[in-house]
Amino acid sequence: MNRWITQLRKGLLEYLILNILNQKETYGYEIIQILKNFESMDVTESTVYPILARLNKDGLAHVRKFPSPDGPPRRYYSLTSKGKVRVADMNQYWDLLNQIIQTIRSKT
Amino acid sequence: MNELTVIESRINQYLDAVREQISGLSPDEADNIIDDLRGHIDLAMQSRGDQPTLENVEAVLAEMDPPESFAPDLDETMGVVPKVSRIAIIGAVLLPFGILTTILYLIPGISYSTVDGFTTNKVPSVFWWQWLFLVTILPLVTTILGLVSIFQIRASKGGLIGKPLALVDALFYPILVFDGLLIALMFMIIATIPDGHLALTESLALLSYILVIIVDLIIAAIAWLKMP
Numbered sequence: 001m002n003r004w005i006t007q008l009r010k011g012l013l014e015y016l017i018l019n020i021l022n023q024k025e026t027y028g029y030e031i032i033q034i035l036k037n038f039e040s041m042d043v044t045e046s047t048v049y050p051i052l053a054r055l056n057k058d059g060l061a062h063v064r065k066f067p068s069p070d071g072p073p074r075r076y077y078s079l080t081s082k083g084k085v086r087v088a089d090m091n092q093y094w095d096l097l098n099q100i101i102q103t104i105r106s107k108t
Numbered sequence: 109m110n111e112l113t114v115i116e117s118r119i120n121q122y123l124d125a126v127r128e129q130i131s132g133l134s135p136d137e138a139d140n141i142i143d144d145l146r147g148h149i150d151l152a153m154q155s156r157g158d159q160p161t162l163e164n165v166e167a168v169l170a171e172m173d174p175p176e177s178f179a180p181d182l183d184e185t186m187g188v189v190p191k192v193s194r195i196a197i198i199g200a201v202l203l204p205f206g207i208l209t210t211i212l213y214l215i216p217g218i219s220y221s222t223v224d225g226f227t228t229n230k231v232p233s234v235f236w237w238q239w240l241f242l243v244t245i246l247p248l249v250t251t252i253l254g255l256v257s258i259f260q261i262r263a264s265k266g267g268l269i270g271k272p273l274a275l276v277d278a279l280f281y282p283i284l285v286f287d288g289l290l291i292a293l294m295f296m297i298i299a300t301i302p303d304g305h306l307a308l309t310e311s312l313a314l315l316s317y318i319l320v321i322i323v324d325l326i327i328a329a330i331a332w333l334k335m336p
Contacts, residue, residue, distance in 0.1 A: 027144075027147065027151075028144040028147065028148060029147060029148045029151040029152070032148070044172075044173045044177070045145060045148060045172055045173050046173035046177040046178045049140075049141045049144045049145060049148075049178075050130070050133075050137075050141055050178065050180060052140065052141075052144060053133070053136075053137040053138075053140035053141045053144070054137065056136075056137075056140055057134065057136060057137050057140075063140070068150075071146075071147070071150035072143070072146050072147060072150065073147075074147060075140075075143055075144055075147055
Protein backbone atom coordinates (compact mmCIF):
# COMPACT_ATOMS: atom_id res chain seq x y z
CA MET A 1 0.00 0.00 0.00
CA ASN A 2 2.74 2.48 1.00
CA ARG A 3 4.76 1.80 -2.15
CA TRP A 4 1.67 2.30 -4.27
CA ILE A 5 1.02 5.68 -2.66
CA THR A 6 4.67 6.72 -3.09
CA GLN A 7 4.57 5.88 -6.79
CA LEU A 8 1.32 7.73 -7.31
CA ARG A 9 2.61 10.78 -5.43
CA LYS A 10 5.74 10.93 -7.56
CA GLY A 11 3.72 10.96 -10.73
CA LEU A 12 1.27 13.50 -9.37
CA LEU A 13 3.88 15.90 -8.07
CA GLU A 14 5.13 16.92 -11.50
CA TYR A 15 1.54 17.41 -12.62
CA LEU A 16 0.77 19.62 -9.60
CA ILE A 17 3.95 21.68 -10.02
CA LEU A 18 3.12 22.28 -13.68
CA ASN A 19 -0.35 23.45 -12.66
CA ILE A 20 1.03 25.82 -10.01
CA LEU A 21 3.41 27.29 -12.61
CA ASN A 22 0.53 27.54 -15.04
CA GLN A 23 -1.19 29.92 -12.61
CA LYS A 24 1.77 32.17 -11.83
CA GLU A 25 5.48 32.69 -12.04
CA THR A 26 6.93 31.59 -8.73
CA TYR A 27 10.01 30.26 -6.95
CA GLY A 28 10.77 26.82 -5.54
CA TYR A 29 10.37 27.74 -1.89
CA GLU A 30 6.85 29.04 -2.51
CA ILE A 31 5.90 25.94 -4.51
CA ILE A 32 6.96 23.81 -1.54
CA GLN A 33 4.95 25.98 0.87
CA ILE A 34 1.84 25.65 -1.34
CA LEU A 35 2.19 21.89 -1.59
CA LYS A 36 2.97 21.51 2.11
CA ASN A 37 -0.60 22.66 2.78
CA PHE A 38 -1.65 19.25 1.52
CA GLU A 39 -0.13 16.91 4.07
CA SER A 40 -0.97 13.78 2.15
CA MET A 41 1.35 14.90 -0.67
CA ASP A 42 4.33 14.67 1.72
CA VAL A 43 6.38 17.21 -0.24
CA THR A 44 10.03 17.95 0.53
CA GLU A 45 12.91 19.80 -1.09
CA SER A 46 14.47 16.61 -2.42
CA THR A 47 11.32 15.87 -4.44
CA VAL A 48 10.44 19.34 -5.72
CA TYR A 49 13.80 20.83 -6.74
CA PRO A 50 14.90 17.91 -8.95
CA ILE A 51 11.53 18.12 -10.73
CA LEU A 52 11.95 21.87 -11.30
CA ALA A 53 15.47 21.28 -12.64
CA ARG A 54 14.16 18.60 -14.98
CA LEU A 55 11.28 20.76 -16.23
CA ASN A 56 13.84 23.45 -17.01
CA LYS A 57 16.12 20.96 -18.76
CA ASP A 58 13.23 19.61 -20.83
CA GLY A 59 12.26 23.11 -21.90
CA LEU A 60 8.90 23.03 -20.09
CA ALA A 61 9.83 25.69 -17.53
CA HIS A 62 12.01 28.75 -17.72
CA VAL A 63 14.02 30.35 -14.88
CA ARG A 64 14.36 34.08 -14.38
CA LYS A 65 16.73 35.48 -11.80
CA PHE A 66 15.82 38.57 -9.80
CA PRO A 67 18.35 40.27 -7.54
CA SER A 68 17.64 39.99 -3.86
CA PRO A 69 18.97 42.37 -1.19
CA ASP A 70 19.15 39.54 1.32
CA GLY A 71 21.24 37.01 -0.52
CA PRO A 72 21.68 35.27 -3.86
CA PRO A 73 19.26 36.13 -6.70
CA ARG A 74 15.72 34.72 -6.47
CA ARG A 75 15.01 32.13 -9.10
CA TYR A 76 11.49 32.41 -10.49
CA TYR A 77 10.06 29.61 -12.59
CA SER A 78 7.44 30.06 -15.28
CA LEU A 79 6.06 27.79 -17.96
CA THR A 80 7.34 27.99 -21.50
CA SER A 81 4.88 27.66 -24.40
CA LYS A 82 5.88 23.98 -24.59
CA GLY A 83 5.13 23.67 -20.87
CA LYS A 84 1.71 25.29 -21.33
CA VAL A 85 0.84 22.80 -24.05
CA ARG A 86 2.03 19.97 -21.80
CA VAL A 87 -0.06 21.09 -18.83
CA ALA A 88 -3.14 21.49 -21.06
CA ASP A 89 -2.64 17.94 -22.37
CA MET A 90 -2.10 16.63 -18.86
CA ASN A 91 -5.23 18.35 -17.55
CA GLN A 92 -7.25 16.91 -20.39
CA TYR A 93 -5.88 13.43 -19.73
CA TRP A 94 -6.43 13.81 -15.99
CA ASP A 95 -10.09 14.67 -16.60
CA LEU A 96 -10.40 11.58 -18.76
CA LEU A 97 -8.77 9.39 -16.10
CA ASN A 98 -11.00 10.89 -13.43
CA GLN A 99 -14.04 10.13 -15.55
CA ILE A 100 -12.92 6.51 -16.01
CA ILE A 101 -12.30 6.11 -12.28
CA GLN A 102 -15.69 7.60 -11.40
CA THR A 103 -17.46 5.39 -13.93
CA ILE A 104 -15.78 2.20 -12.68
CA ARG A 105 -16.27 3.09 -9.03
CA SER A 106 -19.96 3.87 -9.52
CA LYS A 107 -20.50 0.48 -11.19
CA THR A 108 -18.79 -1.58 -8.51
CA MET B 109 37.12 33.15 11.37
CA ASN B 110 33.98 35.32 11.85
CA GLU B 111 30.51 33.85 12.26
CA LEU B 112 29.33 34.72 8.73
CA THR B 113 32.21 32.73 7.27
CA VAL B 114 31.37 29.81 9.52
CA ILE B 115 27.70 29.99 8.43
CA GLU B 116 28.66 30.11 4.73
CA SER B 117 31.00 27.21 5.26
CA ARG B 118 28.24 25.14 6.93
CA ILE B 119 25.76 25.90 4.13
CA ASN B 120 28.36 25.03 1.49
CA GLN B 121 29.10 21.80 3.31
CA TYR B 122 25.44 20.81 3.01
CA LEU B 123 25.24 21.91 -0.64
CA ASP B 124 28.45 20.03 -1.51
CA ALA B 125 27.03 16.89 0.08
CA VAL B 126 23.86 17.30 -2.02
CA ARG B 127 25.94 17.92 -5.16
CA GLU B 128 27.77 14.68 -4.53
CA GLN B 129 24.45 12.83 -4.43
CA ILE B 130 23.27 14.36 -7.71
CA SER B 131 26.55 13.95 -9.57
CA GLY B 132 24.80 11.65 -12.04
CA LEU B 133 22.64 14.50 -13.33
CA SER B 134 23.75 16.93 -16.02
CA PRO B 135 25.80 19.90 -14.74
CA ASP B 136 22.97 22.33 -15.60
CA GLU B 137 20.39 20.29 -13.69
CA ALA B 138 22.72 19.94 -10.69
CA ASP B 139 23.46 23.70 -10.71
CA ASN B 140 19.72 24.45 -10.81
CA ILE B 141 19.04 22.24 -7.80
CA ILE B 142 21.95 23.71 -5.83
CA ASP B 143 20.93 27.31 -6.66
CA ASP B 144 17.32 26.58 -5.65
CA LEU B 145 18.46 24.99 -2.41
CA ARG B 146 20.66 27.98 -1.64
CA GLY B 147 17.66 30.27 -2.16
CA HIS B 148 15.53 27.92 -0.06
CA ILE B 149 17.96 28.10 2.87
CA ASP B 150 18.03 31.92 2.74
CA LEU B 151 14.23 32.17 2.60
CA ALA B 152 13.83 29.63 5.41
CA MET B 153 16.23 31.70 7.52
CA GLN B 154 14.29 34.89 6.75
CA SER B 155 10.95 33.27 7.50
CA ARG B 156 12.21 32.40 10.98
CA GLY B 157 12.91 36.11 11.45
CA ASP B 158 16.16 35.28 13.15
CA GLN B 159 19.56 36.79 12.74
CA PRO B 160 21.83 34.52 10.74
CA THR B 161 23.59 32.52 13.41
CA LEU B 162 25.12 29.09 13.16
CA GLU B 163 22.37 27.72 15.43
CA ASN B 164 19.69 29.06 13.10
CA VAL B 165 21.40 27.61 10.06
CA GLU B 166 21.67 24.26 11.82
CA ALA B 167 17.96 24.45 12.71
CA VAL B 168 17.02 25.21 9.07
CA LEU B 169 19.24 22.43 7.71
CA ALA B 170 17.80 20.02 10.26
CA GLU B 171 14.31 20.74 8.89
CA MET B 172 15.46 20.07 5.36
CA ASP B 173 15.98 16.69 3.69
CA PRO B 174 19.35 15.05 4.33
CA PRO B 175 21.69 15.13 1.31
CA GLU B 176 21.21 11.38 0.73
CA SER B 177 17.54 11.89 -0.15
CA PHE B 178 18.60 13.87 -3.23
CA ALA B 179 20.16 10.79 -4.84
CA PRO B 180 18.10 10.36 -8.00
CA ASP B 181 16.11 7.19 -8.31
CA LEU B 182 16.42 6.91 -12.08
CA ASP B 183 13.87 4.13 -12.44
CA GLU B 184 11.16 5.80 -10.43
CA THR B 185 11.68 9.52 -9.86
CA MET B 186 13.10 10.54 -13.20
CA GLY B 187 11.26 8.01 -15.32
CA VAL B 188 14.44 7.32 -17.30
CA VAL B 189 16.02 3.90 -17.51
CA PRO B 190 19.62 4.29 -18.69
CA LYS B 191 20.64 2.01 -21.57
CA VAL B 192 24.01 0.54 -22.33
CA SER B 193 25.60 2.26 -25.34
CA ARG B 194 25.06 0.05 -28.40
CA ILE B 195 28.22 1.36 -30.03
CA ALA B 196 30.23 0.31 -26.96
CA ILE B 197 28.64 -3.16 -27.17
CA ILE B 198 29.52 -3.51 -30.87
CA GLY B 199 33.09 -2.45 -30.07
CA ALA B 200 33.28 -5.03 -27.29
CA VAL B 201 32.02 -7.74 -29.67
CA LEU B 202 34.62 -6.80 -32.31
CA LEU B 203 37.48 -6.64 -29.80
CA PRO B 204 38.03 -10.41 -29.35
CA PHE B 205 37.76 -10.96 -33.12
CA GLY B 206 40.60 -8.47 -33.57
CA ILE B 207 42.71 -10.40 -31.06
CA LEU B 208 41.82 -13.74 -32.66
CA THR B 209 42.65 -12.71 -36.23
CA THR B 210 45.94 -11.18 -35.09
CA ILE B 211 46.92 -14.32 -33.14
CA LEU B 212 45.98 -16.60 -36.05
CA TYR B 213 47.88 -14.33 -38.43
CA LEU B 214 51.00 -14.43 -36.29
CA ILE B 215 51.04 -18.14 -35.35
CA PRO B 216 53.47 -19.95 -37.64
CA GLY B 217 51.90 -22.82 -39.48
CA ILE B 218 48.43 -21.35 -39.79
CA SER B 219 48.76 -18.41 -42.17
CA TYR B 220 52.17 -19.40 -43.48
CA SER B 221 54.59 -22.30 -43.21
CA THR B 222 58.28 -22.86 -43.47
CA VAL B 223 59.37 -25.60 -45.87
CA ASP B 224 63.05 -26.35 -46.36
CA GLY B 225 64.01 -23.02 -44.85
CA PHE B 226 61.62 -21.02 -47.11
CA THR B 227 58.60 -19.24 -45.66
CA THR B 228 55.58 -19.62 -47.86
CA ASN B 229 51.96 -18.56 -47.56
CA LYS B 230 49.86 -21.51 -46.54
CA VAL B 231 46.68 -19.78 -47.58
CA PRO B 232 45.91 -18.33 -51.02
CA SER B 233 47.46 -14.87 -51.42
CA VAL B 234 44.10 -13.14 -52.00
CA PHE B 235 42.78 -14.51 -48.71
CA TRP B 236 46.06 -13.64 -47.00
CA TRP B 237 45.65 -9.97 -47.95
CA GLN B 238 42.05 -9.99 -46.76
CA TRP B 239 43.26 -11.47 -43.50
CA LEU B 240 45.91 -8.74 -43.16
CA PHE B 241 43.18 -6.18 -43.85
CA LEU B 242 41.09 -7.65 -40.99
CA VAL B 243 44.08 -7.63 -38.64
CA THR B 244 44.55 -3.93 -39.38
CA ILE B 245 40.97 -2.77 -39.59
CA LEU B 246 39.36 -4.57 -36.62
CA PRO B 247 41.52 -2.90 -33.94
CA LEU B 248 41.08 0.44 -35.67
CA VAL B 249 37.29 0.10 -35.84
CA THR B 250 37.13 -1.09 -32.21
CA THR B 251 39.14 1.94 -31.06
CA ILE B 252 37.00 4.36 -33.08
CA LEU B 253 33.78 2.77 -31.74
CA GLY B 254 35.15 3.10 -28.20
CA LEU B 255 35.91 6.79 -28.69
CA VAL B 256 32.52 7.45 -30.28
CA SER B 257 30.71 5.65 -27.44
CA ILE B 258 32.65 7.68 -24.84
CA PHE B 259 31.45 10.93 -26.45
CA GLN B 260 27.95 9.46 -26.80
CA ILE B 261 27.81 8.47 -23.10
CA ARG B 262 29.08 11.91 -22.05
CA ALA B 263 26.57 13.70 -24.27
CA SER B 264 23.65 11.54 -23.08
CA LYS B 265 23.83 13.10 -19.58
CA GLY B 266 22.95 9.88 -17.80
CA GLY B 267 20.73 8.40 -20.50
CA LEU B 268 23.45 6.00 -21.60
CA ILE B 269 25.77 3.86 -19.52
CA GLY B 270 28.66 1.53 -20.37
CA LYS B 271 31.66 3.64 -19.44
CA PRO B 272 33.92 0.65 -18.60
CA LEU B 273 33.02 -1.06 -21.88
CA ALA B 274 33.65 2.10 -23.90
CA LEU B 275 36.99 2.66 -22.19
CA VAL B 276 38.11 -0.91 -22.88
CA ASP B 277 37.12 -0.52 -26.56
CA ALA B 278 38.94 2.79 -26.90
CA LEU B 279 42.07 1.94 -24.95
CA PHE B 280 42.76 -1.76 -25.49
CA TYR B 281 44.57 -1.61 -28.84
CA PRO B 282 46.32 1.76 -28.34
CA ILE B 283 47.66 0.47 -25.01
CA LEU B 284 48.70 -2.79 -26.68
CA VAL B 285 50.64 -0.91 -29.36
CA PHE B 286 52.13 1.36 -26.71
CA ASP B 287 53.18 -1.69 -24.64
CA GLY B 288 54.78 -3.24 -27.72
CA LEU B 289 56.77 -0.08 -28.41
CA LEU B 290 57.82 0.24 -24.77
CA ILE B 291 59.00 -3.37 -24.61
CA ALA B 292 60.81 -3.02 -27.95
CA LEU B 293 62.57 0.07 -26.60
CA MET B 294 63.56 -1.74 -23.41
CA PHE B 295 64.90 -4.69 -25.40
CA MET B 296 66.90 -2.33 -27.61
CA ILE B 297 68.50 -1.01 -24.43
CA ILE B 298 69.07 -4.56 -23.17
CA ALA B 299 70.71 -5.46 -26.50
CA THR B 300 73.41 -2.85 -25.84
CA ILE B 301 74.50 -4.67 -22.65
CA PRO B 302 77.67 -6.70 -23.29
CA ASP B 303 77.50 -10.49 -22.95
CA GLY B 304 78.12 -12.03 -19.57
CA HIS B 305 75.72 -9.79 -17.63
CA LEU B 306 72.86 -12.26 -17.44
CA ALA B 307 71.55 -11.06 -14.09
CA LEU B 308 71.43 -7.45 -15.30
CA THR B 309 69.75 -8.45 -18.56
CA GLU B 310 67.10 -10.49 -16.74
CA SER B 311 66.49 -7.73 -14.22
CA LEU B 312 66.01 -5.17 -16.98
CA ALA B 313 63.64 -7.48 -18.83
CA LEU B 314 61.61 -7.99 -15.65
CA LEU B 315 61.70 -4.25 -14.99
CA SER B 316 60.37 -3.54 -18.48
CA TYR B 317 57.36 -5.83 -17.89
CA ILE B 318 56.65 -4.20 -14.52
CA LEU B 319 57.03 -0.76 -16.12
CA VAL B 320 54.55 -1.69 -18.85
CA ILE B 321 51.98 -2.86 -16.27
CA ILE B 322 52.39 0.31 -14.19
CA VAL B 323 52.10 2.58 -17.25
CA ASP B 324 49.00 0.67 -18.41
CA LEU B 325 47.37 1.07 -14.99
CA ILE B 326 48.19 4.79 -14.91
CA ILE B 327 46.73 5.34 -18.40
CA ALA B 328 43.58 3.38 -17.47
CA ALA B 329 43.20 5.27 -14.17
CA ILE B 330 43.62 8.67 -15.84
CA ALA B 331 41.10 7.75 -18.56
CA TRP B 332 38.64 6.49 -15.94
CA LEU B 333 38.94 9.65 -13.84
CA LYS B 334 38.61 11.92 -16.88
CA MET B 335 35.24 10.34 -17.69
CA PRO B 336 32.37 12.09 -15.87
